[in-house]
Amino acid sequence: MSNNSPLDAGTLRRRLANGDTTVGTFVGMASSTAAEVCAAAGSDWILLDLEHGAGSEDALRDSILAAVAYGVPTVVRVESGERIRIGRVLDQGAAGVMVPRLDKPDQVVDAITHLAYPPRGDRGVATYNRSCRWGMDRSVLLAEEQTSLGVIQIETLAALDAVDEIAAQDGVDVLFVGPLDLSFALGVPLQFDSPVFTTALGRVLEAAHRHGKTAGILAANAALAGGYVELGFRFVAVGSDSTLLAAALTDAFATARPEQDQKRTSS
Numbered sequence: 001m002s003n004n005s006p007l008d009a010g011t012l013r014r015r016l017a018n019g020d021t022t023v024g025t026f027v028g029m030a031s032s033t034a035a036e037v038c039a040a041a042g043s044d045w046i047l048l049d050l051e052h053g054a055g056s057e058d059a060l061r062d063s064i065l066a067a068v069a070y071g072v073p074t075v076v077r078v079e080s081g082e083r084i085r086i087g088r089v090l091d092q093g094a095a096g097v098m099v100p101r102l103d104k105p106d107q108v109v110d111a112i113t114h115l116a117y118p119p120r121g122d123r124g125v126a127t128y129n130r131s132c133r134w135g136m137d138r139s140v141l142l143a144e145e146q147t148s149l150g151v152i153q154i155e156t157l158a159a160l161d162a163v164d165e166i167a168a169q170d171g172v173d174v175l176f177v178g179p180l181d182l183s184f185a186l187g188v189p190l191q192f193d194s195p196v197f198t199t200a201l202g203r204v205l206e207a208a209h210r211h212g213k214t215a216g217i218l219a220a221n222a223a224l225a226g227g228y229v230e231l232g233f234r235f236v237a238v239g240s241d242s243t244l245l246a247a248a249l250t251d252a253f254a255t256a257r258p259e260q261d262q263k264r265t266s267s
Contacts, residue, residue, distance in 0.1 A: 006065075007131065008073035008095035009140070010147030012045055013173055016214045021229055024075075026218065026240035030055025032062035034241040039072035047075045047237060050089075051100050060092045064130075068093070075149060081111030087123055090115070093130035096149025098176060103158035105165040112171035115148045117141055121171075149173050151216065151235070154204050155181035167207040174235045175208050176216035177201060192224075205232050221247070 015022060022044035027035045030053060038046050046067050048060060064074045073095035078085040081099045089097055099111045113121045117140075127135040140147060150171045154163055155178030167175055177200075179192060188194040201217070208215040209232070216235030219225035225238045239247070 006068045007093050007133075008068075008147075010143070010145070012073045012075075012095045013147065013149045015044075016149070016173060016235060017212075019234070021234040021236075023225065023229075023236050023238060025238050025244065026053075026077075027063065028053030028055075029241045030059040031241070032059070032066040035063035035074075036066035036069070038241055039067040039070040043067075043072050045073050045075055045095070047077060047098065048094075049077045049240070051077050051079050053077075057088055057092070060089065060094065064093045075151060081107065081114070083114045083122065083124075086111065086114040090123065090148055091126065091129035091131050094148075096151060096173070098151035098153060098174075100153045100155065100178065102152060102166075103156050103162070105162055105169060108152055108166050108169055108172060111152070112150050112169060115150050115171055116146045117143075120146065146171055151176050153178045153181075155185065157185050160185075160200055160203060163204055163207040164210065167211040167213050172213060174214045174216045175204050176235065177204055177218070179218055201231065 024043045024045040024047055025038050026047050026049050027038055028049040035046055035048070048063055050057065060076065067074050075096040075098055076089045076094045077098040077100060078089055081102060086097050097115060102108050102111060114123055115121055117123045117125055125141060127138055131140060132138055151174040152166055152172050153176045154160055159166065160182070163175060166172060182200060183189050183191060183197055186196050186200060188196050191197060205215045214235050215233045217228050217233045218237045219228055220239060222238055225236050228236050
């Protein structure tokens with residue numbers, strides 16, 4: 001990419017390949033202002049969520065620019081691994097894509113193929129979009145390596161069983177644990193300290209280490225995030241815009257009216 005481009009141009013992917021630990025947050029409120037606040041607060045990246053978030057692809061246009069104004073790249077969780085879904089997100093200037101609900105290595109291979117232009121992949125070739133700076137910078141079309149970060153979620157028993165094969169695929173950069181889905185799949189819903197769950201985390205970490213990839217996970221709060229970093233996770237999300245806002249407001253309201261809350265609790 002040109003030096004005049006605000007786009008990531010593979011920087012986040014290279015950071016993770018070099019072993020950097022990065023911390024970000026999910027953005028699901030479909031608000032470019034929320035995305036900007038998360039970026040301004042010091043995220044290494046933000047992750048716009050189109051699977052469970054409130055918005056559609058329309059939310060990408062302004063949110064990506066709001067984050068990149070602070071030098072923060074945007075990864076997008078798409079609804080599915082379809083070629084059109086991944087291609088549209090990348091054309092908008094996303095630094096990478098997270099793909100949920102893939103159970104088998106062949107499904108992963110199909111999805112990852114959509115991240116790269118021919119001959120390495122089958123991403124549609126067009127220049128009148130943000131990723132090519134509206135036709136003024138076509139270097140991304142001829143890049144010698146994949147620049148888009150490929151994040152594959154490990155959130156089902158089938159994906160966990162195949163985690164080593166998934167990690168071995170070229171183009172898979174991050175194995176990302178979906179803790180809620182995985183805990184339910186393992187039969188220990190919400191029990192993140194269960195030996196069954198922690199053993200599963202170990203399997204993901206081992207697969208990532210064996211194949212030179214990054215392990216990632218979503219943490220509900222900063223304390224959990226720090227623990228995951230100590231375990232070896234290097235792509236760690238701390239909550240989301242909505243959950244962090246709700247937690248901060250809940251704490252603020254309780255602090256502002258402690259006597260009232262005590263009376264309500266005792267009644």
